[in-house]
Amino acid sequence: MLGNIKQLLGKKSKKLKMPIFLLVIDSVFYGIFIGVMYFVLLDLIQDTFSVEKIKEYTWIMIISFIIRTIISSIGYSGIQIQGARAIESMRIKMGDHLRNLPLGYFNKNSIGEISNIMTNDLQDFEKVITHNTSELIKISIISIYLLIITFFIDFSLGLIQLIIVLGSLPLMFYGGKRASKIGKGKKKIIAVVISRMVEYLNGIKVFKSHNMVGEKFERLEKSFKDFRKESIRTEVAIVPYVLAFQTLIDLSFPLMLIISTTKFINGNINNIYYFTFVILNLALTYILRGFSAQYGEFRYLKLASEKLIKTYNEKEISYEYENHQFKNYDIEFENVCFSYEEDDPILKDVSFKAKEGTMTALIGPSGSGKTTITSLIARFWDIQSGKIKIGDMDISKLKPDNILQNVSMVFQEVYLLNDTIYNNIKIGNQKATKEKIVEAAKIANCHDFIESLENGYDTIVGEGGSTLSGGEKQRISIARAILKDAPIILLDEATASLDADNELEIRKSIDKLIKNKTVIVIAHRLNTIKDSDQIIVLNEGKIEEIGDHNILMENKARYYNMYTEMEKAKLWTI
Ligand SMILES: Nc1ncnc2c1ncn2[C@@H]1O[C@H](COP(=O)(O)OP(=O)(O)OP(=O)(O)O)[C@@H](O)[C@H]1O
Numbered sequence: 309m310l311g312n313i314k315q316l317l318g319k320k321s322k323k324l325k326m327p328i329f330l331l332v333i334d335s336v337f338y339g340i341f342i343g344v345m346y347f348v349l350l351d352l353i354q355d356t357f358s359v360e361k362i363k364e365y366t367w368i369m370i371i372s373f374i375i376r377t378i379i380s381s382i383g384y385s386g387i388q389i390q391g392a393r394a395i396e397s398m399r400i401k402m403g404d405h406l407r408n409l410p411l412g413y414f415n416k417n418s419i420g421e422i423s424n425i426m427t428n429d430l431q432d433f434e435k436v437i438t439h440n441t442s443e444l445i446k447i448s449i450i451s452i453y454l455l456i457i458t459f460f461i462d463f464s465l466g467l468i469q470l471i472i473v474l475g476s477l478p479l480m481f482y483g484g485k486r487a488s489k490i491g492k493g494k495k496k497i498i499a500v501v502i503s504r505m506v507e508y509l510n511g512i513k514v515f516k517s518h519n520m521v522g523e524k525f526e527r528l529e530k531s532f533k534d535f536r537k538e539s540i541r542t543e544v545a546i547v548p549y550v551l552a553f554q555t556l557i558d559l560s561f562p563l564m565l566i567i568s569t570t571k572f573i574n575g576n577i578n579n580i581y582y583f584t585f586v587i588l589n590l591a592l593t594y595i596l597r598g599f600s601a602q603y604g605e606f607r608y609l610k611l612a613s614e615k616l617i618k619t620y621n622e623k624e625i626s627y628e629y630e631n632h633q634f635k636n637y638d639i640e641f642e643n644v645c646f647s648y649e650e651d652d653p654i655l656k657d658v659s660f661k662a663k664e665g666t667m668t669a670l671i672g673p674s675g676s677g678k679t680t681i682t683s684l685i686a687r688f689w690d691i692q693s694g695k696i697k698i699g700d701m702d703i704s705k706l707k708p709d710n711i712l713q714n715v716s717m718v719f720q721e722v723y724l725l726n727d728t729i730y731n732n733i734k735i736g737n738q739k740a741t742k743e744k745i746v747e748a749a750k751i752a753n754c755h756d757f758i759e760s761l762e763n764g765y766d767t768i769v770g771e772g773g774s775t776l777s778g779g780e781k782q783r784i785s786i787a788r789a790i791l792k793d794a795p796i797i798l799l800d801e802a803t804a805s806l807d808a809d810n811e812l813e814i815r816k817s818i819d820k821l822i823k824n825k826t827v828i829v830i831a832h833r834l835n836t837i838k839d840s841d842q843i844i845v846l847n848e849g850k851i852e853e854i855g856d857h858n859i860l861m862e863n864k865a866r867y868y869n870m871y872t873e874m875e876k877a878k879l880w881t882i
Pocket of ligand 1: 681
């Protein structure tokens with residue numbers, strides 16, 4: 309466990325050493341209390357008790373209590389403060405690490421699982437550091453310390469005592485093992501509960517519209533019930549072992565009392581040693597009782613650190629250059645093959661070049677790989693073979709942030725933060741002045757609607773932008789992109805889900821956004837991309853046709869058919 313703490317906290321783990329050391333010292337002071345009791349007994353037996361001595365003992369006790377209180381309060385508050393600081397920096401480190409993981413990690417792990425790691429597991433780990441580990445270290449030190457003194461009093465009594473303690477330990481270890489095994493199940497259920505909760509809250513609008521709120525709530529309720537069952541199972545699983553361990557330890561006291569009394573009656577140990585042994589044994593029994601419950605909890609909490617280490621060891625996206633300056637913004641795919649899952653190729657030997665300042669439209673049936681191509685340009689995923697280049701530089705050598713600084717993405721699914729409209733636009737460029745933000749909003753045709761809101765740019769948009777219409781959200785995201793002014797634009801063209809007015813507004817603002825940029829647009833309607841410099845027709849992950857409108861019309865293949873169908877449909881509407 310100490311290894312886990314070191315690996316996860318890095319240098320910060322060093323700061324925990326001092327408070328833990330103070331807590332150890334605190335446990336040593338416990339010995340002073342036992343020592344005083346020993347001398348009190350000694351005086352009683354030897355009839356050397358006096359008022360002077362009582363005063364002396366009382367002062368020793370008072371001073372040791374004061375020192376103990378000071379040391380333990382510094383130690384405990386130190387471990388809480390340092391622990392909280394270490395966890396805070398670990399949270400940031402983990403967040404950063406997650407950001408740098410390939411998207412494949414998020415495909416394999418549910419939102420519930422990842423949220424669980426970032427909340428509950430980190431919290432459990434904090435508990436291990438601030439509470440559990442120090443407590444276990446303290447109990448272990450006091451127990452070893454008392455056992456050693458017992459050996460000095462009488463070797464055979466010490467040996468019997470040690471055998472009893474060692475004989476009881478397997479019960480405790482087995483209980484801990486059970487807590488760890490069943491705890492894994494509990495952790496899985498927690499992840500399911502979080503996933504269902506996210507699903508329920510995210511989908512509440514859809515569930516309501518389909519009258520499925522009750523049905524979906526049943527799913528959530530079931531996960532709550534499973535969670536309750538698993539929590540009880542985890543708690544109950546360890547109880548028999550804790551009780552058996554405690555009973556054995558409790559029984560050791562009368563047993564040791566009989567053995568030591570017999571030794572005393574037979575004259576094998578003197579009265580002073582006898583009384584001291586009885587006191588030590590009583591103290592040891594009391595301390596060891598708490599050991600098993602602490603250990604069970606420790607094993608459960610330790611699961612969190614194992615999961616954190618596993619997440620932490622997930623390989624981040626590798627790169628050679630962090631701050632590459634592109635010589636131009638041509639985008640080139642060279643024989644690119646890509647699959648999200650093994651043995652399920654999505655893009656098959658895709659090659660094309662989108663020259664700087666031109667517009668390339670991707671068309672093709674649903675699932676043909678259009679969105680995948682845009683995700684690969686942003687290096688959300690790494691390809692299995694071939695090369696993707698921006699300005700002649702292989703993007704697999706670049707830090708994703710370096711690429712994303714030069715790319716703006718405008719997709720239909722716009723996610724806005726639960727913040728003001730102003731801050732949502734500002735995401736495009738954190739250094740932008742208010743004038744620049746308003747200017748971007750004007751170009752994106754959203755300034756007027758923002759101004760018409762009661763709080764204007766200070767309006768809070770609700771989580772995901774829930775208080776705005778689809779078109780409004782999209783225009784804000786375009787304002788964001790305009791503010792960013794990136795040389796590459798990845799665009800998912802608006803679908804028919806927007807009304808005609810909204811669509812026209814969006815169309816106009818997009819035209820301003822894409823001027824002089826390298827644009828890759830996922831097209832849903834052919835009339836909007838007719839003037840593109842290049843049109844790529846995709847089918848089942850392969851490029852079926854490539855060229856401008858005129859060339860593709862001359863080809864008289866899929867594009868020609870789609871286009872003539874569209875033209876015919878237009879005539880029908882007229
Ligand atoms: N994250 C993912 N994990 C696994 N498979 C995925 C993932 N995203 C997409 N796919 C699969 O890859 C294929 C191509 O998907 P993609 O979204 O690129 O198609 P598309 O042409 O953009 O479709 P549409 O027009 O419907 O948006 C589909 O079969 C899809 O199921």
